[in-house]
Amino acid sequence: MPPEKKHFIIGPISQAADGALYQQIVDRVKREISEGRLKPGAALPSFRQFAEDLLVSVITVKRAYEELEGEGIIYRRQGLGTFVADLGLDRSRETKLEAAKDMLRAGFREATEAGMKPAELSELAHQILKEKK
Numbered sequence: 001m002p003p004e005k006k007h008f009i010i011g012p013i014s015q016a017a018d019g020a021l022y023q024q025i026v027d028r029v030k031r032e033i034s035e036g037r038l039k040p041g042a043a044l045p046s047f048r049q050f051a052e053d054l055l056v057s058v059i060t061v062k063r064a065y066e067e068l069e070g071e072g073i074i075y076r077r078q079g080l081g082t083f084v085a086d087l088g089l090d091r092s093r094e095t096k097l098e099a100a101k102d103m104l105r106a107g108f109r110e111a112t113e114a115g116m117k118p119a120e121l122s123e124l125a126h127q128i129l130k131e132k133k
Contacts, residue, residue: 025064
C-alpha cells in the first residue's frame with residue numbers, strides 16, 4: 001500500500017470571496033508563514049497538486065507562486081520543488097504589517113470623519129486591544 005500523501009491546507013479558496021483566486025492563495029500562504037505553521041525550508045505542493053487540492057487551475061497556482069517568489073517569500077529549485085525561503089517569515093510579516101497599517105489608516109480616517117478627536121481614537125484603540133486579550 002503506497003504511503004498517504006500529506007496535503008497542504010490553507011483554507012477554502014472561492015470565487016465568491018474578496019480578491020482574485022491567486023491573491024487568496026498568496027494571502028493565505030503568507031498567513032501560514034507569518035503565523036509559524038509554515039517554517040523556512042518547508043516544501044510546498046507542486047502546482048498540479050495544489051491546484052487539485054484547492055479546486056483551481058494550475059495557472060492560478062502558478063501565478064500565486066510567481067508572486068510569492070517575486071517577493072522573496074518562496075523559492076523554486078528545478079526538479080526538487082518549491083520551498084519557503086529563509087527570509088519568508090520576515091517578508092511575510094512585513095507584508096502583513098503594511099496591510100495592518102493601511103487598515104488602521106482607513107479606520108482612523110473614518111473615525112476622524114465621524115468627529116472623533118485624537119484622544120478618543122487613542123482610547124478606542126486601547127479598548128480594542130484589551131478585547132483581543
